[in-house]
Amino acid sequence: MGFFAGLRGARRDNKELGLGVWRRAHDRFERGLDRFHQVLEGIEGDELYNGLVEIANGLADLQQPVRAVCRRAQELKPSTGTDIPAGADVVHRALSKAANDLAMAAQAAAMARLEVEPLGAGTTGNDLHVLENVARRAETVAAGVRHAEEAVLRLS
Structure with missing residues (x-):
């Protein structure tokens, strides 16, 4: 992304989300999502990686609903x-x-990497166990976003 494209995006964010609590709530969610994706960097394409990517994609799908809630709240x-x-x-x-x-989901993903990587390849049972923990955390995120969506509708 070029300098001017970033500047336009920042202006659009300022206009849609304001400069107060809604912008900060949106940005905090974005930082958490970035952190989750950073956890994926540098790991090989194994069962753990594939499972974490699937979870990361589900979390990324929450970006637009969070933005919509923040925009509507503003x-x-x-x-x-x-x-x-x-x-x-x-x-x-x-x-x-x-x-x-x-x-917390990003932290669980990082811990999953630490728990599984030293064991080496072929630890699919362990991979499944640690992925379940990350998936539970991700579902909690999705439930929170749904709750925010319902709450913003009650503001109308």
Whole structure:
């Protein structure tokens, strides 16, 4: 991405998400997703890698719903500072929890790598066990995003 494309994207984000709590909630979720994808860097294409990629793709599918929630919340309850707008605390709490759960999913993925990699190839039973833990964390993220979507609808 070039400098000007990045600048246009930042301006669009400022316009759609504002500069307050909704922008920060969106950016925090994005950072968690970036962290999850960083965990995938440098591992080989084995069962663990394939499972983590599948989970990462599911988490990436949550980007647009999170952006939509933040954009809608900014429209209904604009924020320019650090204070959560009156009546929007449930939406903000759901977004914050989803971002926190995403960070925990990234940490679980990193721990999965550490647990499986020293054992070497052929540890598919162990791979399955650690993938289940990461998948549970990812489902918690998805549930948090769904909760935020439901909460923002109640703001209308």
